[in-house]
Each structure stands twice: as C-alpha cells, then as structure tokens.
Amino acid sequence: MKKRVLSLLVDNTSGVLSRVAGLFSRRGYNIDSLTVGETADPRYSRMTVVASGDEMILDQITKQLAKLIDVVDIKILGEETSVSRELVLVKVRVDAKDRQSVISMVNVFRGSIIDVGSDSLIIELTGQQSKLDAFIQLLDGYEILELARTGITGLSRGSDDVRYL
Numbered sequence: 027m028k029k030r031v032l033s034l035l036v037d038n039t040s041g042v043l044s045r046v047a048g049l050f051s052r053r054g055y056n057i058d059s060l061t062v063g064e065t066a067d068p069r070y071s072r073m074t075v076v077a078s079g080d081e082m083i084l085d086q087i088t089k090q091l092a093k094l095i096d097v098v099d100i101k102i103l104g105e106e107t108s109v110s111r112e113l114v115l116v117k118v119r120v121d122a123k124d125r126q127s128v129i130s131m132v133n134v135f136r137g138s139i140i141d142v143g144s145d146s147l148i149i150e151l152t153g154q155q156s157k158l159d160a161f162i163q164l165l166d167g168y169e170i171l172e173l174a175r176t177g178i179t180g181l182s183r184g185s186d187d188v189r190y191l
Contacts, residue, residue, distance in 0.1 A: 029058065030084045031110060031178060034073040034091060035099040035189065038064055042096045046073060049090055055083065059112075059177030070098065074110075074179045099189045103180045110180030114158045115140075116149045119169040128168065135161050146171060 036042050043062060050057050059076035077087050091097055103110060120128050128147060132139060137151035151161055155178065162173070 027078045028081065028084060029076055029078050031103040031108070031180060032075045032077070032088065032091065033101040033103050033180060033182065034075060034097055035065070036071050036073055037096045037098065038069055038071045039096065042071065045094055045096060046075070046091065049094065053090070055079065055087055061177045061179040074177070076178050101182050101187065103182060108180050108182045110154065110178050111152050112155055112158055112178050113150070113152045113176040115174045116162070116165065116170060117172040118147050118149065118165060119145055119171055120147050121145060124168070131161070131164055137161070
C-alpha cells in the first residue's frame with residue numbers, strides 16, 4: 027500500500043468537507059489524515075488529504091476529487107517536492123522526580139511544555155510523522171493520559187506551481 031498526500035484548494039463554503047469525505051465513503055476508500063484551514067484568501071480553504079491504496083486506487087481518488095465542483099486545484103505532495111508537518115499534543119502523567127527527564131526529552135525534540143499540572147505535563151511537538159512517532163515511543167515508560175494529532179498538512183516547495191486566483 028502506498029500513501030499519497032494531496033493538497034486541495036477548495037471553495038470556502040459550507041458542505042465542502044462533507045462532499046469530499048462523502049466521495050471517499052461512497053467508494054469505500056479510507057482517509058488516513060485530513061486537515062482543513064482557510065487560506066490567505068478567505069474565499070478558499072486548503073485541505074490536505076492523506077490516502078492509502080495501490081497506484082490505481084490513488085489515481086482514481088485524485089481523478090474523482092478533480093471532478094468535484096468545489097475543488098479548484100489539486101497538487102500531489104511528494105516527499106522531495108514538498109514540506110509537510112504534523113502537530114501532536116501529549117498529556118503525560120509525570121511526578122516531580124521524573125519531570126526533568128521528560129523536559130529534557132522535549133528539549134531534544136525541540137518541543138514545548140505548554141501546560142504544567144501537579145502530576146502532568148502537556149507537550150506540544152511539530153514535525154514529520156516519523157519524528158512524532160519516535161518521540162511517542164520514547165514516552166513508553168510514562169503514562170500517556172491523552173494524545174491529539176492534527177494529521178499532516180503541507181505545501182509544495184518553491185513558487186513554480188502556485189495557482190493565482
């Protein structure tokens with residue numbers, strides 16, 4: 027199974043997310059990750075969709091998305107031709123004696139402690155999925171109370187394929 031990261035420029039109107047998700051569910055395709063946010067132009071939103079499948083399925087997904095009236099532009103974000111990141115928030119149970127070792131791990135990964143409780147920390151970390159996965163594995167000896175991941179978001183490198191509207 028291959029993964030494909032698609033960057034969609036869509037009209038910023040109600041129901042767009044439902045129509046994109048509906049396309050996947052009607053055809054039995056799975057969305058591995060989905061992020062959506064308004065662009066610099068409030069008329070448009072950018073969706074980053076990660077889907078898995080063989081080459082034929084991924085091509086079919088791309089073609090079906092291009093047919094949706096709300097989709098203005100589609101880019102396939104390749105590893106070498108784009109920049110992608112994900113955000114994770116992790117709440118970890120940490121007592122006073124282990125707090126410094128967790129803070130040291132967070133610093134090595136260039137993360138931030140965004141909340142300190144009497145028995146827990148909330149950690150913010152951004153980066154590629156592999157970096158976040160490695161950090162979470164290092165927390166194996168600690169109790170993860172809650173975890174939230176945003177999913178991948180990304181942009182293509184350079185300005186050659188920017189679509190001006």
